[in-house]
Amino acid sequence: MSELIGSVIWINGPVVRARGSRHVSMLELVEVGEERLVGEVIGLNGDIITAQVYEETSGMRPGAPMFGTGLPLSVELAPGLLKSIFDGVQRPLPLIEMESGSFIGRGMRLDPLYRKDRWKFTPTAKVGDKVSGGAIIGIVMETETFEHRIMIPPDLSGTLSWVAPSDEYTIEEPIARLKVGNEEKELAMLQRWPVRRLRPYKSRLGVTTPLITGQRVLDTFFPVAKGGAAGIPGPFGSGKTVTQHSIAKWADAQVIVYIGCGERGNEMTEVLQEFPHLVDPRSGRPLMERTVLIANTSNMPVAAREASIYTGITIAEYYRDMGYHVALMADSTSRWAEALREVSGRLEEMPAEEGYPAYLAGRLAEFYERAGYVETFNGNAGSVTIVGAVSPPGGDFSEPVTQHTKRYIRCFWALDKSLASARHFPSINWLDSYSEYLEDVAGWWREQVGMDWLKMRNHAMEILSDESRLSQIVKLVGPDALPDEERLVLETARLLREGFLQQNAMDKVDAYSSVQKQIRMLGLILHFHERALRIVKHGAPISVIHNLPIVDTLIRMKTLVPNEELEKMDDIQKQIDEQMSQLDSEYR
Amino acid sequence: MSAVISQGGQEVIGVSRIEGPIVIVEGAANVSYDEVVEIRDSQNRLRRGRVLEVGEKNAVIQVFAGSTGLSIDGTRVRFLGDTLRIPVAEEMLGRVFDGVGNPIDGGPQPLTDKYADVNGQPINPTARVYPRDYIQTGISAIDGMNTLLRGQKLPIFSGAGMPHDQLAAQIVRQATLGAIAGEPPSQAEQFAIVFAAMGVKHDVADFFRRSFMESGALTRVAMFLNLADDPPVERLVTPRAALTLAEYLAYEKGMHVLVILTDMTNYCEALRQISNIRGEVPSRKGYPGYLYSDLASLYERTGRIRTSEGSITQIPILTMPNDDITHPVPDLTGYITEGQITLGRDLDHAGIYPPIAVLPSLSRLMKDGIGSGRTRDDHPHWGGQLYAAYAHMQDVRALASVIGEEELGEVDQKYLKFGRAFEREFVNQSLTENRTIEQTLNIGWKLISMLPKEELTRVSLDEIRQFYKGEDA
Ligand SMILES: Nc1ncnc2c1ncn2[C@@H]1O[C@H](COP(=O)(O)OP(=O)(O)OP(=O)(O)O)[C@@H](O)[C@H]1O
Numbered sequence A: 001m002s003e004l005i006g007s008v009i010w011i012n013g014p015v016v017r018a019r020g021s022r023h024v025s026m027l028e029l030v031e032v033g034e035e036r037l038v039g040e041v042i043g044l045n046g047d048i049i050t051a052q053v054y055e056e057t058s059g060m061r062p063g064a065p066m067f068g069t070g071l072p073l074s075v076e077l078a079p080g081l082l083k084s085i086f087d088g089v090q091r092p093l094p095l096i097e098m099e100s101g102s103f104i105g106r107g108m109r110l111d112p113l114y115r116k117d118r119w120k121f122t123p124t125a126k127v128g129d130k131v132s133g134g135a136i137i138g139i140v141m142e143t144e145t146f147e148h149r150i151m152i153p154p155d156l157s158g159t160l161s162w163v164a165p166s167d168e169y170t171i172e173e174p175i176a177r178l179k180v181g182n183e184e185k186e187l188a189m190l191q192r193w194p195v196r197r198l199r200p201y202k203s204r205l206g207v208t209t210p211l212i213t214g215q216r217v218l219d220t221f222f223p224v225a226k227g228g229a230a231g232i233p234g235p236f237g238s239g240k241t242v243t244q245h246s247i248a249k250w251a252d253a254q255v256i257v258y259i260g261c262g263e264r265g266n267e268m269t270e271v272l273q274e275f276p277h278l279v280d281p282r283s284g285r286p287l288m289e290r291t292v293l294i295a296n297t298s299n300m301p302v303a304a305r306e307a308s309i310y311t312g313i314t315i316a317e318y319y320r321d322m323g324y325h326v327a328l329m330a331d332s333t334s335r336w337a338e339a340l341r342e343v344s345g346r347l348e349e350m351p352a353e354e355g356y357p358a359y360l361a362g363r364l365a366e367f368y369e370r371a372g373y374v375e376t377f378n379g380n381a382g383s384v385t386i387v388g389a390v391s392p393p394g395g396d397f398s399e400p401v402t403q404h405t406k407r408y409i410r411c412f413w414a415l416d417k418s419l420a421s422a423r424h425f426p427s428i429n430w431l432d433s434y435s436e437y438l439e440d441v442a443g444w445w446r447e448q449v450g451m452d453w454l455k456m457r458n459h460a461m462e463i464l465s466d467e468s469r470l471s472q473i474v475k476l477v478g479p480d481a482l483p484d485e486e487r488l489v490l491e492t493a494r495l496l497r498e499g500f501l502q503q504n505a506m507d508k509v510d511a512y513s514s515v516q517k518q519i520r521m522l523g524l525i526l527h528f529h530e531r532a533l534r535i536v537k538h539g540a541p542i543s544v545i546h547n548l549p550i551v552d553t554l555i556r557m558k559t560l561v562p563n564e565e566l567e568k569m570d571d572i573q574k575q576i577d578e579q580m581s582q583l584d585s586e587y588r
Numbered sequence B: 001m002s003a004v005i006s007q008g009g010q011e012v013i014g015v016s017r018i019e020g021p022i023v024i025v026e027g028a029a030n031v032s033y034d035e036v037v038e039i040r041d042s043q044n045r046l047r048r049g050r051v052l053e054v055g056e057k058n059a060v061i062q063v064f065a066g067s068t069g070l071s072i073d074g075t076r077v078r079f080l081g082d083t084l085r086i087p088v089a090e091e092m093l094g095r096v097f098d099g100v101g102n103p104i105d106g107g108p109q110p111l112t113d114k115y116a117d118v119n120g121q122p123i124n125p126t127a128r129v130y131p132r133d134y135i136q137t138g139i140s141a142i143d144g145m146n147t148l149l150r151g152q153k154l155p156i157f158s159g160a161g162m163p164h165d166q167l168a169a170q171i172v173r174q175a176t177l178g179a180i181a182g183e184p185p186s187q188a189e190q191f192a193i194v195f196a197a198m199g200v201k202h203d204v205a206d207f208f209r210r211s212f213m214e215s216g217a218l219t220r221v222a223m224f225l226n227l228a229d230d231p232p233v234e235r236l237v238t239p240r241a242a243l244t245l246a247e248y249l250a251y252e253k254g255m256h257v258l259v260i261l262t263d264m265t266n267y268c269e270a271l272r273q274i275s276n277i278r279g280e281v282p283s284r285k286g287y288p289g290y291l292y293s294d295l296a297s298l299y300e301r302t303g304r305i306r307t308s309e310g311s312i313t314q315i316p317i318l319t320m321p322n323d324d325i326t327h328p329v330p331d332l333t334g335y336i337t338e339g340q341i342t343l344g345r346d347l348d349h350a351g352i353y354p355p356i357a358v359l360p361s362l363s364r365l366m367k368d369g370i371g372s373g374r375t376r377d378d379h380p381h382w383g384g385q386l387y388a389a390y391a392h393m394q395d396v397r398a399l400a401s402v403i404g405e406e407e408l409g410e411v412d413q414k415y416l417k418f419g420r421a422f423e424r425e426f427v428n429q430s431l432t433e434n435r436t437i438e439q440t441l442n443i444g445w446k447l448i449s450m451l452p453k454e455e456l457t458r459v460s461l462d463e464i465r466q467f468y469k470g471e472d473a
């Protein structure tokens, strides 16, 4: 399939130049050297071809052959993606391990998806049907509960001249024939799509449904909508990965694509070892069954790290096109940006800010634009939600990647070093974070939960921002100088911080809070505040409020009340009322 | 101009440019990227180098020993046709090598036919075993609050003049595989130690050597020394050589290996130097944009794999320029390693040893190595409570410095007392004090018990009943 297009004249890390054909295309996949290391054309100048290579180039010499493939970098799409773990250019890591052992060898050519598995295909279209790109022609149960919908590739349409009968097929065997004009095209389950091209859809729909993550500070305070994009910047050790793991575990998406982009090997191993044993609360199946992992860790080749983001988002779009809600986690987009910078530097391109190429902002925009809630060509609604971690140098948010990311996301979860040091987790700073989806998803809360969530949320935010103002004063003169009403604000804010915002990802009960639990918890804290306020106004000193046993209960309720036993909340409410009524009568 | 002679590897006589430790050679054919070269000056003195970039007509070479004494016409460069390899063998334990792996203890070259590429290869994430076994270091601030696991990379962030070397040496001396609290630590095999010095002073290297000797560890230690007056470029090879041996010992010989790398700041400066000479576009503070990837290629060579019983645990040491944790070296290190032990100048001044500042310290793997069946059930909550209380104490301390201690409320005064005791009794211990995990946990409870029960929201009510010994217990 591949032909000789040139011979290498220059090698500098992952970037190589060859002299040869003028008929090579930009972004064409090439193979370099006798080992046929895979790369991608990133520059053309006369007969000079510049490529980034996805593997270590140690040992490569000028004069080595370069082969063209005529194809852009693409991913394979078919049943078998779920439960898989790939590297940044979709090489299957488990098979690589079988071939080359514990260490990743070079020049390994392995099909991303296993060819020999047979999948039960059930046709849903029939001969004579006029179908166009995206139409569903059959289904395969990819896991016990997950229906993989086999679609006509987006750029094809025609009339079905043959559809395979219900039976087991490999992903390469024909399952339909499509008459396109006078031509007949054979279709298999296996399809390919170039990773740098977004997969088309019929239309974009508004975002109105929150992605429920079970993380209180996110869902209640800074929700991201399904089809939206969120950024989670923070210094090292502030909780980006733990938060993204939590979302991957608990979010109410049907498919999770998790991209470990230039991060730690052990973190991917942790997911691999943990997810098969965790049960998806919605499907009752192991979490791994809805997950696709892309792992291009920090010590793996940097050009493949750059590609990993695109590999992941293309897989996400593919499941979206079937009509599913997909959540994609990218940890960390900064490492991807650095890969861009590294390649750009070796090309000696003119840098813009901090060594990053001028096209950084454009690339970020293209990536985040691939999030969306859409009507697919088959009339379903599907979505891709993107959550991108950002790792700003020195934790300084004014750096280019954070700043440009901010332009393309509508939800900003700002992690805070000082909160993390004080072990306030998730260390999402409630004053620096924002969500522009609040109004969009308010209707959903009203319908699904039946409470005025937004009003409650805003009230709580008000208490928290008052606290921040008041604590400036406290720092100077101590708390005693404040009137008791304001000290109550501090007290309630503490309940909100410790009882609500802090959520321990390692605690069985606390790791996931249903929206019902979240709203009840918030309601109870606000109820406490209201009742206490009245009592303080009647002259009770703050210490009597502070010493109420209910304070301790409110801080502990997150672990005391499991999602399945919310009736226990009634009891807590009763305790609040009893203890407050007692005080009411004392301070009338 | 240079002439090409071919004999036992291609040799080129004469180079076209010399700039710092970089030389550019023209007219060599068939040079491969990353290949090792031998360079001889006009006096026939040998040094080695590595190809950094290769084009049709020229090759850019980094000379490990620097270019002093090299001349344009009198330099001969022989291309060896392979990437840099060092011998690896079990008998290298007990030996001392220079920064690129040559013996400098007067002994012979290690007897082995196994030579391994110093760059190593990335571990496949599917082949890793997630670390779960904790290492008891006998140091409370580590075992209790920043537990180190076998297969973890946990650096020490220090500053000039702080006792990071003493701390590292104490860890090496005391480290054993941890046991459940109350049970005797298992007498499992001891760690093999691979020690790499990059640009440190002679007395630092001597200190470590003496300390290994005194604890009888010397036969289990392989030392790779690139000292302050050794060529800076060699520093780029030193940790790689050390890790290459560590990988052999851990993954082929099934040993538990503890790797100490010091000082990573010197390593990074050498990298910066090369990058600047080559005119690369810098990112922060002149460091190259690939510093992260480069450091990752070292730090990620840590862990456990399924096909071997062994493990590599890394303790890199770095001195933060100006004690600035946001400096690129600690910053990028923190982004790669699995936590960090941060030393605090204040504690050091207050005479606390080890001056571990617990709040900016972190062990990310701790959660998987402690608690029920590993240390003790209460350990996770206990740690959370100590962290929360100590963090709150910092606020109180700041307030006290403004309004005066006597103006503080009763509870806050208790916090202040707690904070002092925490630093003096928990963090502080002697250079030879080796505490069991049980002792560490018990000291912690004693301190927690200085606070009123209502303040303890991180520990469970059951744990309070069982361990709390405060006034209102
Ligand atoms: N929700 C949480 N609950 C409990 N602990 C948490 C939580 N979030 C973070 N942590 C703690 O913080 C540590 C660091 O978190 P994490 O690894 O997610 O940081 P990070 O921001 O991804 O850092 P890096 O940029 O270096 O990868 C964790 O190991 C854990 O101890």
Ligand SMILES: [Mg+2]
Pocket: A240, A241, A242, A263, A331
């Ligand atoms: Mg992380």
